[in-house]
Amino acid sequence: MAGEEAGEIDFDVIVIGGGVAGAVCAYQLARAGKQVVLIERGEQPGSKNLSGGVFYCRVMEQVFPNFVDDAPIERRITRNVLSFLNPTSHFNIDYWDQRLAEPVNAVTVLRARLDAWLSEKCEEAGVMVMSGVRVDSLLFEGDQVVGVKAGEDELHAHVVVAADGVNSFIAQGAGIRAKEAPQSLAVGVKSVIGLPRTVIEDRFNLTGDNGVAYAVVGDCTQAVAGGGFLYTNKESVSVGVVLRLDDLEAKGLTSSEVHDHFLQHPAIAPLLRDGELREYGCHLTIENGPRMVSHDVTRPGLIIIGDAAGFTLNTGLTIRGMDLAAGSGIAAAKTIVRALELGSYGQQAMDDYRNQLDATFVGADMKTYARAPEFLEVPRMYKEYGLLLADIFHDIYNHDTTPRKHIAATAFGAFKRSKMKLFTTIGDVLKGVRAL
Amino acid sequence: MTGFGDVTQRLAGNSYTVDEESHIEIDQDLARKTGTGKLLVKVCPAHVYSENEDGTISVIFAACMECGTCLAVASPGSLKWHYPNGGFGIAFREG
Numbered sequence: 001m002a003g004e005e006a007g008e009i010d011f012d013v014i015v016i017g018g019g020v021a022g023a024v025c026a027y028q029l030a031r032a033g034k035q036v037v038l039i040e041r042g043e044q045p046g047s048k049n050l051s052g053g054v055f056y057c058r059v060m061e062q063v064f065p066n067f068v069d070d071a072p073i074e075r076r077i078t079r080n081v082l083s084f085l086n087p088t089s090h091f092n093i094d095y096w097d098q099r100l101a102e103p104v105n106a107v108t109v110l111r112a113r114l115d116a117w118l119s120e121k122c123e124e125a126g127v128m129v130m131s132g133v134r135v136d137s138l139l140f141e142g143d144q145v146v147g148v149k150a151g152e153d154e155l156h157a158h159v160v161v162a163a164d165g166v167n168s169f170i171a172q173g174a175g176i177r178a179k180e181a182p183q184s185l186a187v188g189v190k191s192v193i194g195l196p197r198t199v200i201e202d203r204f205n206l207t208g209d210n211g212v213a214y215a216v217v218g219d220c221t222q223a224v225a226g227g228g229f230l231y232t233n234k235e236s237v238s239v240g241v242v243l244r245l246d247d248l249e250a251k252g253l254t255s256s257e258v259h260d261h262f263l264q265h266p267a268i269a270p271l272l273r274d275g276e277l278r279e280y281g282c283h284l285t286i287e288n289g290p291r292m293v294s295h296d297v298t299r300p301g302l303i304i305i306g307d308a309a310g311f312t313l314n315t316g317l318t319i320r321g322m323d324l325a326a327g328s329g330i331a332a333a334k335t336i337v338r339a340l341e342l343g344s345y346g347q348q349a350m351d352d353y354r355n356q357l358d359a360t361f362v363g364a365d366m367k368t369y370a371r372a373p374e375f376l377e378v379p380r381m382y383k384e385y386g387l388l389l390a391d392i393f394h395d396i397y398n399h400d401t402t403p404r405k406h407i408a409a410t411a412f413g414a415f416k417r418s419k420m421k422l423f424t425t426i427g428d429v430l431k432g433v434r435a436l
Numbered sequence: 437m438t439g440f441g442d443v444t445q446r447l448a449g450n451s452y453t454v455d456e457e458s459h460i461e462i463d464q465d466l467a468r469k470t471g472t473g474k475l476l477v478k479v480c481p482a483h484v485y486s487e488n489e490d491g492t493i494s495v496i497f498a499a500c501m502e503c504g505t506c507l508a509v510a511s512p513g514s515l516k517w518h519y520p521n522g523g524f525g526i527a528f529r530e531g
Contacts, residue, residue, distance in 0.1 A: 041519055043453065047527040048502060111531030132523030150522070167504040169518065180508065187505040189481040191440060192530040236530070245479070245509055254478045255505075256443050263440070279530040280446035282481035282503045 011035045011128070012340055014148055014157040016135045016170055018045030019111075020055075020322045021306025022163030023118035024063055025329035030125040032337045037155065038119065038127050039148070041134040046115030049165075050283040052188040052229050052240055053319040054106040054213045055114075059326045059361075064121070068104045072113040074233035075211025077106040079204075082317060083267075084386030085218040085228070090267045091389040101210060108211050108231045108238070109322075110192070135164070137173055138302065144346070145174070145301035158345050159336050160302050163329070166284045168308035176296050176304060182245035183377070184288040186226050189259040190240030193275035197235050203271060204232055215317065218386035220262045224251050225382055226287075228262045229319070230271065236278055237271065239263060242319075244287055255282075285321070286312040288373040290366050297357075298350035303332045313365060315372045315436050316381070324362050331356035375435035378428050380420065385428075388418045443483045447499050455524035458497040460484070460506075461516040467493055470511035479505050501526045 015026045018040030026038040042048040054077050060067035068076070079096040100106065119129050139147035139154060147156035162170040166185075171177040195203075204212045213231040220228030225247040230239040241262050243255055262268060285307075286292060292310025297303065305311070306325035313320045334356045339349040357363035375381075391414040396407065405413070415425070440446060462485075467473035473493040476485040482499045485506070502525055507517040519525070 041522045043523050050531045112528050134522035255481045277440040282501050284503045
């Protein structure tokens with residue numbers, strides 16, 4: 001590898017990072033007959049990767065027609081619970097619908113297994129998977145990216161794809177991304193708790209391979225902006241918190257203690273009882289994907305995909321990353337196949353990537369939910385509204401021999417006691433309606 | 437405590453291939469002046485950072501789970517953090 005003259009090409013394409021985005025992109029390129037190397041810094045693809053949400057996996061049918069049957073998925077999500085959590089109460093919206101499994105719309109995955117499988121598929125398609133190698137920097141000729149440097153080694157290619165995750169040192173090195181603002185980022189802290197299959201099914205009212213995903217807001221984070229999550233795998237439960245960095249700092253809390261507080265919460269602890277810790281992990285995640293993606297996502301000879309580009313969407317109800325990663329990987333592969341056919345790798349050829357993105361749900365959804373992060377900045381989401389919901393229902397169910405009131409009067413009474421201003425709340429509702 | 441052990445006990449169950457050289461370097465003066473040191477102690481889920489009695493920050497790089505949160509909150513110049521060499525560091529078995 002070392003010592004080759006500039007201008008000589010080792011591969012058509014170098015993909016940096018063996019997560020969902022990188023593996024899907026590399027696979028699509030190899031299937032189109034291109035020479036591809038996938039470089040992964042972990043000892044094997046998946047060993048550095050960690051997710052904290054479900055995989056809305058319909059997009060994978062474009063790549064693997066039998067994805068749900070063939071891939072090592074955990075459970076098919078047919079039940080979604082949105083939970084407003086308070087210290088001694090919760091208000092849950094519990095939505096179960098068997099139609100969500102016909103066809104399967106969302107699955108839970110453990111990334112060490114899924115990503116290893118994806119890289120096997122890449123190898124079968126002819127991708128050279130190079131694990132245990134950290135790419136240190138890009139190689140430039142003028143402003144054209146022509147390869148990568150890893151230690152003493154240099155590799156040259158027509159196009160480089162940066163799929164190196166949320167911290168993307170590659171995108172930073174290309175001058176595309178500067179340091180992100182703390183309010184655009186959040187730290188996820190997660191435990192995987194092992195439980196017998198039958199216990200999970202009984203405890204969560206599940207049958208077969210069906211599963212549940214909880215999105216929790218409120219006391220799960222001790223009112224830090226962000227949320228809690230819990231979802232079932234085959235024989236474990238993934239549970240944890242996501243904490244927006246600016247608010248974590250402002251509230252002066254310790255991330256591991258917020259995680260522990262959630263797992264010990266009286267509404268959560270019984271779900272984990274007698275479980276065994278399989279793994280404790282963490283991951284940085286993006287709270288304002290739309291803002292990040294509004295940066296450039298290309299340079300001459302370079303395309304950024306997945307988390308590295310900012311393709312994450314948190315609407316409060318759904319938290320998406322892996323589907324957008326796959327979608328951006330597919331879009332990038334289309335652009336690159338076209339560029340290779342034309343023999344043109346400059347900025348103009350790379351710009352086609354935006355068009356490819358905009359032609360799919362990836363580009364469209366990033367625009368639709370552009371205001372979601374602003375809505376999620378409403379601090380009342382993380383405390384007051386959960387308490388208000390519980391107060392309303394407490395007044396409804398707590399028969400203390402005082403005369404009953406009509407439900408509208410009950411709700412208004414609870415609202416008045418909450419000391420929130422009516423106009424503020426109307427404003428929050430309008431913000432939510434516009435953003436989601 | 438959650439019944440799942442403290443953070444140190446939890447990390448002992450994780451899989452690491454520890455490199456000889458640290459991938460984390462802290463500027464003690466800047467970390468102290470800017471408050472970054474105390475902040476790192478709180479945000480890092482792996483408790484890589486701890487404050488000594490003299491106000492300096494100790495770094496146990498071997499515990500790092502490579503999320504990058506420390507770098508995201510550190511004031512400019514107070515922390516050098518990059519990924520460990522290829523093949524080293526945390527190896528998630530679940531993820």
